[in-house]
Amino acid sequence: MSILDVPDTPGPDVPPQARPISTIDPALTALLDEARERLGTQSVSLLLVNEAGTVLEPHVSLGLRQSIRAASRVAVGEGFAGQIALSRQPLSVDVSRDTVINPLLRAAGIRCVLGVPVLTAARLVGVLHVGASHVRDFGADDVTALRDIADRVATIADAATPRRAHDAALVLQRSLLPTTPRRIGDLETAARYVPAEGELGGDWYDVFNLPGGGVGLVMGDVVGHGLPAAVVMGRLRSALRAYALEHDDPARVLEQLDRKIRHFEDDAFATVVYAVVRPPYDTIAISSAGHWPPLLAAPGTESHALDVTQDPMLGVAEFERHVTHLSLPAGAILCFYTDGLVERRDASRPGIPSVDEQIDLVGGLLSPDDDPESACSRLITSTIGDDFAEDDIALLVVRRT
Structure with missing residues (x-):
C-alpha cells in the first residue's frame, strides 16, 4: 500500500526530495483530481481502513503540499473521518482541532471539509473527503457528486489486495x-x-x-x-x-x-x-x-x-x-x-x-x-x-x- 501526497504540477518550486518515488494507480489519482475539480475544492484525500476495520490509514491526497506520511492515523469513530467510517454517512464540518485530527489540513489552510464513506457491497473500504480554503456550505449536489466518485474509487481500491x-x-x-x-x-x-x-x-x-x-x-x-x-x-x-x-x-x-x-x-x-x-x-x-x-x-x-x-x-x-x-x-x-x-x-x-x-x-x-x-x-x-x-x-x- 503506497502513501503519498501528489504535488499538483511538480516544477522548479518543488524540490526533488518532495517528488514522490512511490506510485499510486493513475486511475485512482485521476478520480481524486476529478473530485476536486467537480466540487471546486482545494484538497482531496483518501484514507483506507485497515484489515481489522478499526483504523483509517492515510493513502493519497492532492493539494495538501506536504507528505501524507505526516498525516494522522484515525481510529474509526474518532474525528471527522472516523465518524464517517463509523456511521457510513456523509459529513461536513468546519476545520478545527476539535473536529479534524489531521494537522495537515489545518496547516494547508483548509477551512471546511466534506467526506463520504467509500463502500463496496460487502465492506467499508475507506473515507474520501474534499476540503475548501474558504467558508462554504456543501449541499446535496456536492454530496451526490462525491458519492459517485467514491463508488468508482471503491472499485479500484478494493481490487488492490495484498499479494506479496x-x-x-x-x-x-x-x-x-x-x-x-x-x-x-x-x-x-x-x-x-x-x-x-x-x-x-x-x-x-x-x-x-x-x-x-x-x-x-x-x-x-x-x-x-x-x-x-x-x-x-x-x-x-x-x-x-x-x-x-x-x-x-x-x-x-x-x-x-x-x-x-x-x-x-x-x-x-x-x-x-x-x-x-x-x-x-x-x-x-x-x-x-x-x-x-x-x-x-x-x-x-x-x-x-x-x-x-x-x-x-x-x-x-x-x-x-x-x-x-x-x-x-x-x-x-x-x-x-x-x-x-x-x-x-x-x-x-x-x-x-x-x-x-x-x-x-x-x-x-x-x-x-x-x-x-x-x-x-x-x-x-x-x-x-x-x-x-x-x-x-x-x-x-x-x-x-
Missing part, C-alpha cells in the same frame, strides 16, 4: 500498532509509522494504561526484515504488555522480555526502550536495551537526548538491567524513535550524514509549544518527506500537559 510477503508483513505490523490516545492521564500522545519501500523490519511503538494510573511507553526494533521480523515483533509486543502488568520496574520488564526472546525466539535480537510515567507525571522511569534514548524538549531549555543507562540489546545473553529516573517538567515533550529516522541517506550530500547530526536535526525540530500531532507531522515532513524509505520509521511523541 511485503504486504502481509505490513498488514500484520499495522494491525499491531495502536492508535495512540490523544490524551492519557496528564499526557498527550501521537505517533507515526512509515513502512520501508523495500523489505519491512520489526519496528513498533506502544502506549498503554498501567494499574494505578501509570502510562507505559514503548519503542522497539526487531533485528531483521520481512514477515519473520514482523512476527517476532508481534510476540514481543504482547509479552512486554503482559510483563508490564506484573512488574512496576521497567528494568525488570525488559529482563523478562530478554529471557523470553532468548528461550523462545532462536537467533532473534531486538532493541527496546520502555518508559513508565506515573501520577503526578513529573518523573519518568526508563530502561533501555540498546535503543536510542528519547529526546526531550522542555520550556526554557534546549532539546537534548535523555541521559539513560544503555544496556545490551535483547537476545544476546543474560545481563543485569538498569532503570534511570528523570524529571519530566510540565510542558515538556518527549520523542521516541527508531533508527530509520536517524540513519538515512541524504540525496543532496555524499555518503551518510552522521547519526549525531541527524539526531541534532530531529531535536532541533522539537518544540514544547507544539501539540504531539503537529510535532509528528513536522518531524516526518522535515526529515523523510516523500524520499525513498530504506528502513521503517516508528515515531512516538508524548507531551506532559
Whole structure:
C-alpha cells in the first residue's frame, strides 16, 4: 500500500526530495483530481481502513503540499473521518482541532471539509473527503457528486489486495500498532509509522494504561526484515504488555522480555526502550536495551537526548538491567524513535550524514509549544518527506500537559 501526497504540477518550486518515488494507480489519482475539480475544492484525500476495520490509514491526497506520511492515523469513530467510517454517512464540518485530527489540513489552510464513506457491497473500504480554503456550505449536489466518485474509487481500491510477503508483513505490523490516545492521564500522545519501500523490519511503538494510573511507553526494533521480523515483533509486543502488568520496574520488564526472546525466539535480537510515567507525571522511569534514548524538549531549555543507562540489546545473553529516573517538567515533550529516522541517506550530500547530526536535526525540530500531532507531522515532513524509505520509521511523541 503506497502513501503519498501528489504535488499538483511538480516544477522548479518543488524540490526533488518532495517528488514522490512511490506510485499510486493513475486511475485512482485521476478520480481524486476529478473530485476536486467537480466540487471546486482545494484538497482531496483518501484514507483506507485497515484489515481489522478499526483504523483509517492515510493513502493519497492532492493539494495538501506536504507528505501524507505526516498525516494522522484515525481510529474509526474518532474525528471527522472516523465518524464517517463509523456511521457510513456523509459529513461536513468546519476545520478545527476539535473536529479534524489531521494537522495537515489545518496547516494547508483548509477551512471546511466534506467526506463520504467509500463502500463496496460487502465492506467499508475507506473515507474520501474534499476540503475548501474558504467558508462554504456543501449541499446535496456536492454530496451526490462525491458519492459517485467514491463508488468508482471503491472499485479500484478494493481490487488492490495484498499479494506479496511485503504486504502481509505490513498488514500484520499495522494491525499491531495502536492508535495512540490523544490524551492519557496528564499526557498527550501521537505517533507515526512509515513502512520501508523495500523489505519491512520489526519496528513498533506502544502506549498503554498501567494499574494505578501509570502510562507505559514503548519503542522497539526487531533485528531483521520481512514477515519473520514482523512476527517476532508481534510476540514481543504482547509479552512486554503482559510483563508490564506484573512488574512496576521497567528494568525488570525488559529482563523478562530478554529471557523470553532468548528461550523462545532462536537467533532473534531486538532493541527496546520502555518508559513508565506515573501520577503526578513529573518523573519518568526508563530502561533501555540498546535503543536510542528519547529526546526531550522542555520550556526554557534546549532539546537534548535523555541521559539513560544503555544496556545490551535483547537476545544476546543474560545481563543485569538498569532503570534511570528523570524529571519530566510540565510542558515538556518527549520523542521516541527508531533508527530509520536517524540513519538515512541524504540525496543532496555524499555518503551518510552522521547519526549525531541527524539526531541534532530531529531535536532541533522539537518544540514544547507544539501539540504531539503537529510535532509528528513536522518531524516526518522535515526529515523523510516523500524520499525513498530504506528502513521503517516508528515515531512516538508524548507531551506532559
